[in-house]
Amino acid sequence: MRETIPGASQSKVIIAGGSYSATMVTWFKKLYPELATGAWASSAPLFAKVNFVEYKEITGQSIRLVAGEQCYNRIQNGIAKMEELFANKRGAEVKAILKLCDAFDEYNDLDLWTLFSEISDIFAGVVQTHNTGQIESVCNKIMEGEDDISGVAGYLLTQFNSNTCNLLTYKAIIASMMDSTFDNNIMRQWIYQTCNEFGWYQTSGSRQQPFGTKFPVTLYTQMCADIYGERFTNEFIYSQVQATNVLFGGLEPNVENVYFTHGQLDPWRAMGIQNETQATILPLYAHCKDFGSISDRDSNEMRASKEKFAQLVRQWISADSDVDSVANNKAKSFLNKLRN
Template sequence: MKLFVVILVISVSVTNCQFSPFRTIFEKLHEGPPPPLVQYRNNIHMKYIEQKLDHFDESEKRTWRMRYLSNDFYFKEKGPIFIFVGGEWEISESNLRGGHMFDMAKNLSGYMFYTEHRYYGRSQPFTDLKTENLKYLNVKQALADLAHFIKTSKETIPGLQESKVILVGGSYSATMVTWFSKLYPDLVNGAWASSAPLRAKVDFKEYKEVVGASITEVGGEACYKRIESAVKILEDDIENGNLERLKENINICPNFDVTNKKDVMALFGSFSDIFAGLVQTHNKGNIEKACEMILTGKDDVAGFGKFVKAYVDAGSKCVDLSYDAELTELRKTDLKGEMRQWYYQTCNEFGWYQTSGSDNQPFGHHFPVDLYVELCKDVYDTPFSGETIESNIQLTNEAFGALQPEVKNVYFTHGKLDPWHAMGLLCSGDCGAVVPLYAHCKDLASSSSADTPEMTELKRTISKLVTKWVS
């Protein structure tokens, strides 16, 4: 008995000294659109609407409650409906208090909503996220939820019966507003898709190419080269069974196994995702400051490690970048966070695995598509395989048209620095815009004197189009 207690105490002590950064890295990459800098103090209402668990099976009678937020402060009868569509995040009031959609709705006397995606935030059909309960998590069900929401709102809220409908989305929810326009064209009059990936792809090697190119463009070639060199040194260390530099510069936990291929893949995949988070969420000065930190290190690995440690913010704890640590996070079935749900959707519908499959990026070659396929296999009680995932992705592209969605009245916008633009529809004029020096979903903010001429023109164009669509 005493031996068991001693072992338990030692185990708890070791665990408390370790920090798993995988959830932190995920949340920075999948947070909702950035909150507006200027927010109005309107009263925001939180409500719920009953939804079918399965919109496509008449024999399934179960229902659940979907959360949404609303702002009717500026609404006048027959004014347009503006819906900010939620994606793989928990919705918040901020996007109904400011931003360019808010500004357009205010000017056009619109009624604003923010809908929450099933299985995210407080919109949970079940009390846990066990694999059998994820059966109803897919984009077609989520789009049907949105269709029901629009119909019900127009039928039950006074003054909305004749209102035109404008959808706005960022990232995955921008994908959703595009696909909604394809499946339910009679329910929407126009949509703004900011940073929408439209082509599902298993091996999304282009993502890390853009990350590297954006670091070079904003932070300089020397920064890119130092990252590339540091990764190469650490790859060589791993191959030689040497963890000393990783321990000294990143404080990696002793449970990391250099002989375990999955540990090695998880390590370098995480490093690349840290830099992806830097680029994807970039605001002016962010990449520049990170590169300054990297370049002031005493050598390549020291500079690289200095930034990685600052990003994960583990304090005095060692950083657990093992495959098992990632697996542990993804296997959690409680309702805290969005990591498990989103990864299920990638296995089941989208892929979008941001791999080391290209030579034109600085993060090495140790996180191939195999890493992500193995996670699909190991996390869920579903027989995922490389073949089934590839088949799932093909079905998604067949259903929605990939880069040829055949929709009307959808405005597609991208930041050139944003890695997601590589899977998006890039066009100009009334079709869309690709704006230099901006990252992911940054165009959703209100117009500002700090906007570049290209960004100013983008916001002028979407305002003009929305006014036309609702007239």
């Protein structure tokens, strides 16, 4: 780019990214430190992990923090009631409440896991994208129900977006992921990366979250094999994820001049650098919510973080210019000696 923009051939480069692109920014600085003077990595997950239980833990913590214990408990109890009905061979009642299509097999583990994974992901999406009032609004809707299960189900039905029945079967998910046509959504490519490099499966492996026990890591590793081939065994997936951490350093990427930020509410922050000496954690903000210009709507902490980054950019450019100046003087001195 510097070569194609008039007058920019000697310009300093500052790179920035949010979420996945923040990961790429960090790794770019690790692999090519001489090409960028500095970087801003907002909400960067850096540690690859197969069984990413912390994601749903922080999702639950954020709901509790923003909307209170009552909402957290309603979600937890409503989902637990659904699990109980399935366990007691009363799954037909859940199918009716959630308007699931006839193809859903209440006795098939993969279908059950797919359903509860989808339910948990709906709540996680609310938290990850939270703006002021967003989590609170969802909780208000949930609390309108006459009991826990009807409150949770009532909200979920507003999110499933089907006028007939909701097709939430494992087979349907796999069929969607097998569609390799150009205009299909990007999830096939993203899931491949998780199978081959990152893991990051947001499972029910922890009891410190309100979304139940029915979306284990097996759901996601099985999905890898069924979509991309038998090469994707558990051993292969775990080995690939470990290799990613070895290559890029995990939570110790060993990079300079990178400013790390995370939102306190963001479930992804568990896979990022959170040490207060290395990163800024923004209270009550979610995923990549600082990735914009200074605004009157910014909290004091948000504004201070953006101003800190601006100051860092000035420092980095100044220091880099000083290094270039020293290097240029040494080069000139060397050339003068050659001429003499």
